[in-house]
Amino acid sequence: MTRIACQQLAPVFADLDANRRLTVGAIQEAAAAGADVVVLPELITSGYMFESTDEARAVAIGTDDPILGEWAAEAALADLVVVGGFCERGEDGMVYNSAALIDASGLRAVYRKLHLWDREKLVFTPGSELPPVIDTPAGRITAMICYDLEFPELTRAVALAGAQALLVPTNWPLFPRPEGERPSEVVVGMATARLNRMAVACADRMGLERGQEWTGGTTIVAADGWVAAESRGPGLVIADVDLDAALDKHFTELADAFGDRRPEYYAAVASVPAAANAAR
Amino acid sequence: MTRIACQQLAPVFADLDANRRLTVGAIQEAAAAGADVVVLPELITSGYMFESTDEARAVAIGTDDPILGEWAAEAALADLVVVGGFCERGEDGMVYNSAALIDASGLRAVYRKLHLWDREKLVFTPGSELPPVIDTPAGRITAMICYDLEFPELTRAVALAGAQALLVPTNWPLFPRPEGERPSEVVVGMATARLNRMAVACADRMGLERGQEWTGGTTIVAADGWVAAESRGPGLVIADVDLDAALDKHFTELADAFGDRRPEYYAAVASVPAAANAAR
Numbered sequence: 001m002t003r004i005a006c007q008q009l010a011p012v013f014a015d016l017d018a019n020r021r022l023t024v025g026a027i028q029e030a031a032a033a034g035a036d037v038v039v040l041p042e043l044i045t046s047g048y049m050f051e052s053t054d055e056a057r058a059v060a061i062g063t064d065d066p067i068l069g070e071w072a073a074e075a076a077l078a079d080l081v082v083v084g085g086f087c088e089r090g091e092d093g094m095v096y097n098s099a100a101l102i103d104a105s106g107l108r109a110v111y112r113k114l115h116l117w118d119r120e121k122l123v124f125t126p127g128s129e130l131p132p133v134i135d136t137p138a139g140r141i142t143a144m145i146c147y148d149l150e151f152p153e154l155t156r157a158v159a160l161a162g163a164q165a166l167l168v169p170t171n172w173p174l175f176p177r178p179e180g181e182r183p184s185e186v187v188v189g190m191a192t193a194r195l196n197r198m199a200v201a202c203a204d205r206m207g208l209e210r211g212q213e214w215t216g217g218t219t220i221v222a223a224d225g226w227v228a229a230e231s232r233g234p235g236l237v238i239a240d241v242d243l244d245a246a247l248d249k250h251f252t253e254l255a256d257a258f259g260d261r262r263p264e265y266y267a268a269v270a271s272v273p274a275a276a277n278a279a280r
Numbered sequence: 281m282t283r284i285a286c287q288q289l290a291p292v293f294a295d296l297d298a299n300r301r302l303t304v305g306a307i308q309e310a311a312a313a314g315a316d317v318v319v320l321p322e323l324i325t326s327g328y329m330f331e332s333t334d335e336a337r338a339v340a341i342g343t344d345d346p347i348l349g350e351w352a353a354e355a356a357l358a359d360l361v362v363v364g365g366f367c368e369r370g371e372d373g374m375v376y377n378s379a380a381l382i383d384a385s386g387l388r389a390v391y392r393k394l395h396l397w398d399r400e401k402l403v404f405t406p407g408s409e410l411p412p413v414i415d416t417p418a419g420r421i422t423a424m425i426c427y428d429l430e431f432p433e434l435t436r437a438v439a440l441a442g443a444q445a446l447l448v449p450t451n452w453p454l455f456p457r458p459e460g461e462r463p464s465e466v467v468v469g470m471a472t473a474r475l476n477r478m479a480v481a482c483a484d485r486m487g488l489e490r491g492q493e494w495t496g497g498t499t500i501v502a503a504d505g506w507v508a509a510e511s512r513g514p515g516l517v518i519a520d521v522d523l524d525a526a527l528d529k530h531f532t533e534l535a536d537a538f539g540d541r542r543p544e545y546y547a548a549v550a551s552v553p554a555a556a557n558a559a560r
Binding site for chain 2: 116122126151156225227251255261263265266270
């Protein structure tokens with residue numbers, strides 16, 4: 001079993017040092033709880049509600065920043081995987097909404113959000129590479145960020161690449177929902193796990209920021225599609241998840257989520273350009 | 281608003297005449313309730329638990345069969361759309377797990393299940409055409425069958441083709457699930473609606489058949505991803521659903537489920553062959 005922890009945190013807007021302390025403490029707390037994997041929210045180094053690229057750039061960090069270095073030091077100390085969101089200043093000067101994938105050996109990969117939500121388009125440059133799928137001591141993992149999860153083409157692609165766990169730093173703005181229902185983003189996470197027989201762990205955030213409320217939807221879904229742990233409050237959410245289950249795509253002896261695909265019929269998914277859809 | 285009805289029925293195994301009466305009565309009941317669309321379960325003309333192709337062939341019907349003719353007559357009388365599953369004997373002599381799409385003008389299209397579940401592979405020939413997406417008086421609709429819904433490539437494809445409502449005749453065999461949870465197939469239907477901003481209506485079945493129990497998971501999901509009506513018991517499930525909502529793919533002013541797609545990154549979905557996945 002793999003012990004996955006998500007930390008549902010409230011960052012301090014634009015305060016790198018406060019968020020450094022917050023996140024390092026959060027990783028330490030998860031490590032003390034025996035976590036093999038810790039997921040931190042989207043943009044947890046900086047907060048989210050930027051009004052401009054310049055404002056984001058002022059707190060954007062490079063991949064050699066000491067904050068990520070401290071995350072890596074904690075990962076090495078406790079031999080765990082850390083996946084967390086940060087506001088990245090690229091070598092190209094652009095500002096990205098990124099996630100760091102770290103294990104005991106250090107920074108393994110950086111993913112830049114491919115699907116920017118709403119006003120993020122006015123602040124960030126979208127990524128231009130697929131989420132990395134990497135082998136770690138905790139299993140074969142990948143990361144995407146928030147709205148990315150709502151594109152089944154992307155979640156399927158990483159599952160086809162063998163990801164056993166999809167780790168999702170997120171900032172889900174609060175939307176109304178019918179009483180008794182889980183957040184719709186969580187429903188999507190459950191379906192994503194079910195369809196792909198891949199664990200999905202989403203670390204959401206808390207804390208009013210510039211008037212914006214958040215869903216606080218942190219949820220860990222096992223590879224069978226059922227919720228292993230969830231919380232709508234602050235702090236640690238933790239579950240033991242069988243990632244080996246993600247290696248077998250069978251629903252039954254003769255039904256196989258991947259083997260039963262008929263990709264020769266799926267061309268529309270990859271070939272219909274976004275612009276054509278938008279114009280519809 | 282479009283009034284969608286699903287009929288959660290228990291067919292009589294291999295009794296074409298009993299199922300003719302059952303389904304005609306079910307359409308009449310839905311029509312009396314003001315339905316614009318009626319969805320009947322998978323293989324509702326025949327039942328499901330065939331042990332061989334020969335056994336299925338014995339009750340397979342052509343598209344000119346009087347049963348579909350009676351469905352069409354009811355559709356014409358009440359000016360409604362009927363989508364229902366039937367055991368089809370093709371002109372090629374093969375036996376298909378099919379759905380008829382009927383409106384007041386008659387049989388508009390037949391869809392043959394692309395993704396055969398489990399032992400269906402030993403009985404039926406899989407389809408070789410995408411689900412038809414057709415304009416009807418009730419809106420632009422499509423149909424797929426049961427396990428098809430678990431392939432997001434296919435649900436996305438019909439949404440990209442403009443389907444406002446995905447109508448799903450289904451026979452969901454009963455699987456255990458955590459207390460208080462909806463069936464996992466319903467969770468998938470909700471996510472499919474949310475992601476594609478397309479209504480999804482699934483008509484499941486009841487009735488023990490050759491020892492097999494069924495989920496009885498009939499659910500109508502609106503284009504916003506929330507359940508409009510559901511029942512775990514027999515009979516009519518009905519909801520008024522705004523299908524115009526499916527014409528607008530915006531989540532917010534600047535977030536667009538289709539416009540935000542980045543298909544240049546989705547090639548893996550269409551290009552990784554099923555055989556390669558199965559061998560993984």
